[in-house]
Amino acid sequence: MTDVDVLILGAGAAGLMCAIEAARRGRRVLVLDHARRAAEKIRISGGGRCNFTNLHCAPANFLSQNPRFCVSALKRYTQHDFLKRVEAHRIGWHEKALGQLFCDDSAQDIIDMLLGDLAAAGGRLLLETEVTAVDRPDERFSVATSRGALRAASLVVATGGPSIPKIGATGFGYDIARRFGLAVVPTRPALVPLTFSDHHRALCQRLAGVSVDATVSVEGTRFREGLLFTHRGLSGPSILQISSYWREGRPITVDLLPGTDAFAVLKAARAAHGRQDLRTALAALLPKRLAEELAGEHGLSGRLADASDKVLRKAGEAVNAWRLVPAGTEGYRTAEVTLGGVDTRELSSKTMEAARVPGLYFIGEVVDVTGHLGGFNFQWAWSSGWAAGQAV
Ligand code: FDA
16 A cells, blocks of 8 residues: 555646645655556647747636636746746747747657656656546545555546547546536537538538638637638637637638728729629639639629629628538547536635545646637646645
């Protein structure tokens, strides 16, 4: 029987941060993970370069049933604190766009930094270990694993969400929460491509590979970033962002020419060169293949001079306010994160400890706090892991 002060389930971003902080405080820390390697999601993140935080990180970048829950942790351990840590390890970084910070070389630099700090602080890591039962027979937790029984005064659940199951992601953290009677907000895939079952599916297939700058909106929430047509539907940052807000049956509105009034441009084109074909005029505004598909979908053709204001307005709307109803998402298979999770009403926003189960903590993605795309999800993992690390 191994006895420790702090047992952390999940050697991902949040679990490792919590482990380092607790070990630096002199706690006996053991981190356990069923995967062969620690922090697989960090490794594959940001296209292999890990978008490890965002300079503009603020509570408004997070979705939760309680939008205020994340405030305390984000304030106590900020993006600037994490950046200082990265710089102290001489890891090269750069800002890509919109405050997003990436490693110059490889996401592995972040993993090496975390594992190095953990070892230096005296924390231990046990990989390829399955948890078979979690119990709290007395003041301490008992955890049965494939490598034997463990006892711990504090149990930290940092097992993340079920997105990308092929690299070991599970919903195990929700099972533990329920096992101790804690509420779990229903989960769904987020930051995920949208799919179509109507004629838009074939249209996306024909346009696969085409990308544009776009503003995508759902009921008042909008994101302006890249949009990519794929064989399965729509992807790209603007679509991933809006997927966190979209719900089944509702339309999304896509502005394919943000900041430009396509109707006004087409009217001016009619006045200047009326003999030009409407399709040609559209192709001056958008990638040619996309312009042709839109013209086909909305029945737009003929000379500009023959097009009434009504027709041009219809063409303008097709460009600036294209409405589509997604059939669904690509699901957990490709989702970058999971919306929902352990209900924040069960947890202290200062320490992440469950109010009703002293010694039980939930951190990172397993909690009902989900960031926008752009480094916010890692910042939540660092901040919530740090906060619990001061308390366990
Ligand atoms: P995380 O998932 O990192 O760690 C959980 C750990 O628990 C894993 O090691 C897993 O093996 C382990 N585990 C799960 N079930 C277990 C069980 N039953 N027993 C034992 N261990 C178990 N975010 C961002 O801010 N910037 C970015 O660039 C990206 N890029 C990105 C790309 C891709 C492809 C994905 C899928 C996700 C991202 N993200 C991201 C999101 C980010 O990776 C995610 O929010 C964090 O990794 C969450 O950190 P956690 O520590 O909470 O969970």
